[in-house]
Amino acid sequence: MTLHLAEAPAAPGRTRSFHTMGRRVLELLYQHRVLxxxxxxVLLTAPDKRPARPVYLRRQLGELCEAGLVNRVRAQGGGDGPGRIQSQPYLWFLTDFGAESVEEAGELPTRPYRVTPDSVAGARQAHTLAVNDVGVAxxxxxxxxxxxxxxLDWTPEVANRIRDGQRRFEDDHVISDSVLNYVHIERGQRTMLTFFVEVDRATMTSARLAAKLAAYGRLYEYVPQSPDRARRTPDTTRPAWMxxxxVFPRVLVVLDAAPPREGQVDRRPQRLAARTEDLYTRTAxxxxxxxxxxxxxVGVTTLQQLQQHGPCAPIFTPLLRGTPAARPAPTDLYLTT
Structure with a gap:
């Protein structure tokens, strides 16, 4: 199967033919913005095949780049000096032309957001990649x-209204880092799960993170006001999330932190454990x-635990249960936490 896409606007008379991988690359970048x-x-590796060297993927990315459909920048964190910068991996994103090509195909819900080199290189780069790491895990x-x-089973930055009004968008909505869908299959029984994912890289205070978790409580109870209160029906008194x-998605908080610099002791486990304790106390x-x-x-884990053990392992510390002095042990995400 091939995908036929027009060349960049500079060469409108030419066309390029891309194989299935090229089409899938464009869809992934449209959905997840930056990868x-x-x-x-990892995402493009077939489930029933051993991972191959990404030479073919790089070739496809090169062709898409030549066609003006994708662009790339180096990831941050390379330190000083050109040698260190060149060692950083490439981050890929769609050009306006690439986004329009995906929208014309009509296979994905339209997203008005457009990625630019400046937005990719901005302060939220590490956070965006961490959100994707959760989905990849x-x-x-x-x-x-x-x-x-x-x-394509997670969507970044999904906004849900939590109150009526015309305040700042951020005040009237809770914006999840992503909404992820997962189907657990055991003995022929399918359990469909949805998660509000919050990735915390310890760049905000624990108070702010706890306030965002509190916003999910507001979302659970928010019922939009009816313009005609005299004619209310059961549908007009249902919470908006329905x-x-x-069902109301589970809230999954994934903690991460920047790795230590060369020669420094890795204190991330202690920092993230303290962060979990703070969240437990504040939500209580x-x-x-x-x-x-x-x-x-609401459950809390770390990105490292999620990547190493997976979502079915007992890696989630449940909030909203017990007392800080007698906190429940970590459990798996399928239990009511």
Missing amino acids: STHQMH FVEHARRLGHECGP YSYP ADVRLQRLKERLS
Whole structure:
């Protein structure tokens, strides 16, 4: 199967033919905005095949780049000096022309956001890649376990309204880092799960992160005001989230932190453990979350644990349960946490 796409506007009379991988690369970049070569290679590896060297992928990326459909920049963190910078991996994203080509195909929901070199190189680069790392970890372990979670089964930056009004968008909505869908399959029984994913790289205070978790409590209870209160029906008194999700998604907080510099001691496990304890204490003090603790599921883990052990391992510390002095042990994400 091939995908026929027009050349860049500079050469409107020519066409290029790309194989299935080229089409899938464009779809991945449209959905996830920015991906490293390694992330794309993992996502594009067929579940029933051993990972091959990404030479063919690089060739396809080169052709897409020549056609004006994709662009690339070096990842940050290379340190000083051209040699260190050149050692950093490439990050890939669609050009406007590439995004328009995907939209013309009509296979994915249209997303108005456009990626630019400046936005890729901006302060949120590491956060964006970490969100993708969470999705990649779910995809890898789903393949290993025979579950279902594909390369397009998470959507970044999904906004849900949490109150009426015309304030700042950020004040009226909770914006999830991503919404991820996962199908657990065991003995022929399929369990469909949806997650609000929050990735925390310790760049915000624990108070701000706890406030964002509290916003999910507001989302659970938010019922849009009806313009005609005299004619209310059961549908007009339903919480808004019910129009988008069959059940309220579980909230998954994935903690990460920048690695230590060369020669420094790695104190990330201690820092992230303290972060989890702070979150537990703050959510335990939130009146709304405690009122809803039997209906909301919030779990915390680290990116390293998720990548190493997978989502079915007992790596999730449940919030909203017990007391800080008698916190439940980590559990797997399929239990009510």
